[in-house]
Amino acid sequence: MARGTRIGLLVGTGIVVLFLWIPLVIIGVYAFNESNIQSWPISGFSTKWFGEAWDNPEVRDGFWLSVKAALGATGIAIVLGGLLSFALYRFDFFGRNVISFLVVLPIALPGIVTGMALNRFFSAVSLDLSLWTIMIGHATFCMVLVFNNVIARLRRTSPSLIEASMDLGADGWQTFRYVTWPSVATAIVAGALLAFALSFDEVIVTYFTAGANNTLPLVIFGYIREGLRLPAVNAIALVVIALTIIPVTISQRLTRDTGVLSRE
Amino acid sequence: MAVDVGRAGSSIRGARGRVSGFLWRRPRLRAIGLLIPPLGWIGLVYLAALVALLLSGFHTVDSFTGKIQGNWTLDNFRQIFSLDDTTYLRIAWQTIWIAAAVTVTDAILAFPIAFYMARVASSRVRALLFVLVLLPLWSSYIVRVYAWRVILKEDGILNWTLGKLGLPPADIGFTNTAMWLVFSYVWLPFMILPVYAALERVPESYIEASRDLGARGFRTFRTVILPLALPGLVAGSIFTFSLTLGDYLTPVLIGGPGSQFIGNVIFANVGVANNVPFAAAYAMVPIVVVGVYLIIAKRLGAFDAL
Numbered sequence: 001m002a003r004g005t006r007i008g009l010l011v012g013t014g015i016v017v018l019f020l021w022i023p024l025v026i027i028g029v030y031a032f033n034e035s036n037i038q039s040w041p042i043s044g045f046s047t048k049w050f051g052e053a054w055d056n057p058e059v060r061d062g063f064w065l066s067v068k069a070a071l072g073a074t075g076i077a078i079v080l081g082g083l084l085s086f087a088l089y090r091f092d093f094f095g096r097n098v099i100s101f102l103v104v105l106p107i108a109l110p111g112i113v114t115g116m117a118l119n120r121f122f123s124a125v126s127l128d129l130s131l132w133t134i135m136i137g138h139a140t141f142c143m144v145l146v147f148n149n150v151i152a153r154l155r156r157t158s159p160s161l162i163e164a165s166m167d168l169g170a171d172g173w174q175t176f177r178y179v180t181w182p183s184v185a186t187a188i189v190a191g192a193l194l195a196f197a198l199s200f201d202e203v204i205v206t207y208f209t210a211g212a213n214n215t216l217p218l219v220i221f222g223y224i225r226e227g228l229r230l231p232a233v234n235a236i237a238l239v240v241i242a243l244t245i246i247p248v249t250i251s252q253r254l255t256r257d258t259g260v261l262s263r264e
Numbered sequence: 265m266a267v268d269v270g271r272a273g274s275s276i277r278g279a280r281g282r283v284s285g286f287l288w289r290r291p292r293l294r295a296i297g298l299l300i301p302p303l304g305w306i307g308l309v310y311l312a313a314l315v316a317l318l319l320s321g322f323h324t325v326d327s328f329t330g331k332i333q334g335n336w337t338l339d340n341f342r343q344i345f346s347l348d349d350t351t352y353l354r355i356a357w358q359t360i361w362i363a364a365a366v367t368v369t370d371a372i373l374a375f376p377i378a379f380y381m382a383r384v385a386s387s388r389v390r391a392l393l394f395v396l397v398l399l400p401l402w403s404s405y406i407v408r409v410y411a412w413r414v415i416l417k418e419d420g421i422l423n424w425t426l427g428k429l430g431l432p433p434a435d436i437g438f439t440n441t442a443m444w445l446v447f448s449y450v451w452l453p454f455m456i457l458p459v460y461a462a463l464e465r466v467p468e469s470y471i472e473a474s475r476d477l478g479a480r481g482f483r484t485f486r487t488v489i490l491p492l493a494l495p496g497l498v499a500g501s502i503f504t505f506s507l508t509l510g511d512y513l514t515p516v517l518i519g520g521p522g523s524q525f526i527g528n529v530i531f532a533n534v535g536v537a538n539n540v541p542f543a544a545a546y547a548m549v550p551i552v553v554v555g556v557y558l559i560i561a562k563r564l565g566a567f568d569a570l
Binding site (some may be wrong): 019023026038083086087113114139172201203217233237244 | 411
C-alpha cells in the first residue's frame, strides 16, 4: 500500500475517533463545572452537581424506576429470547426468517410507532400505565438482543455434543444442565447486559408506556427541553454514560466470538 | 437411543426421562412448545395493536367530539398528499432528504476507519478501535444528543474554538445543519461496523491479482474493493437511513422552528391534537419508505453482509 494512502487512512481514522469521543469528553468536563452557566471554558472545578443531582427526589426516583424497569424487562427478555433461540437454531425453514423479522420489528420500526402500538395494547386491555407497563414494553423490544446473541452461540455449538450426552444416558434436563447451559450461559449474560443498557436509555417508547411515571431518561429529557437544572443534567449524563458503558464492555468481553455486533 | 430408565430408577426420573425422550424424538413438537410464549407475547402485546393502529389510519376523528368514526376513508392520506397544502409533503420530504444526507455523510466518514481496521491495523489496534467505535454507540442516546446542544450553543465550545482561530462564529445551533451533524454523529458506528465486516472479507489475493494485472491503487479501489464493500455500505445505510427517518428526539432538542420531522408531526397528533388516525396514517410514510428501501437493499445483498 502506498505511503500516502496509509497516512490518509490513519488521518481519517483519527478524525472519526475524535469525532466520536469529543462530545462525550466535553460532557465529562461540564459535569465538573463550578458555575451554573454553561459556557466554555468552564470557570472552575467542582463536584457539587453530583450531590445536587442525587439529592433531587425526581432524579433519584427516576433512577430507581429505570433500574427496576430495566431489570424486569431484561428478565422477561432472557426467558422469551432464550426460548425463541432454542426453538429456532436447528431449523432452517421459511418460518424462521418470518419469526426473526417479527422479533426485530419492535426495534426496527420508529420508536414512536412502537410506543403508540404498545400504548394501544395497554388501553385495549385496560392496564393502567405503571412500572409494569414499562417493563412489558421494554421486554418486547429487548427480546431480540438476547435472541441474536444466544442463537449465534447455539449455531456454533456442535449438535454432536448434545447427541453424545443423550447417548451416554443423560436425560433432557441433565443434558441441558451440564452441556447446553454451560455453552450458552455467557451469551445469555451478554445479551442480557445489552438489553439492560438499551432499556435503561430508552426514551420515546417509555414515554408512551410510562404514564405519569418518569424514568431517568425522561427526567433528563424534560430538564433539557425546559432548560432546567442543566448543571445537574451534566453530572447525571456522565453517570449515565458510565452506567451504560460498563455492561456493554462486559458483554463485549463475554462474546468476543459471537457478540451482537462483533465480527472478530 | 435416548434414554431407557423406565425399568430402573425412581419413578420421577422415569417420568422425566419419558417426557424428555418423547420430546427429543419430536424436535418439531418441542420447537412449537418453545415458540408459544415468545410468539404469543409478540403477537398479543405488539403485532395485534400495531395492525389495529395502522388500520386506524383509514378512519377519521370527529372534530367536534374527538371520537374516532367507524367509516373507512382515505381522507388522512388525501390530507398528507394534498398539493394545495403541502405542509405534510414538505415535512416528509425534509425528513427523507436529511436521512439521505446523513447516510452519505456516514458512508464517507466510515470508509477510511473501517478500511484501516479491516486491512491495516494490527490485531491489538483493531481491538482498541473496535471498543472506541462500539462504546459511543451504546452510551446514552439522549446524552449524546444533549452534548451537541452544549457544543453548538452560542457561547459553546465550537464558537470559542472558532474565535481562538480568528474565524467568525458559526451559529448553527437549532438549524437543519445542526440536525444533519448530530444525526451523522449518533448513527456513525452503525455504518462503520458493517463496512468493516464487508472489507474484512475481501480476500487479499483479489487485491494482489488486481495489482498484478496492472491496476493502480485507485483503480483497484474503484473496481475491486468498492463493489465488494457495497453490501456492507448498504447494510449500514439501512440503520443510518431508517433510524434518522423515524427519529423524534433530535429535532426537538437540536432542531429549530422549521426542523419538524415526520416523528414530530406524529407525536403532536397523538398528544395535543388527539388525532390518532392521522398520526397512524402519517406513520405509514416512513414505514413504506423503509420497506421499499429494505427491498432494494436485499437486492444489493445487504442482508448477507449483516
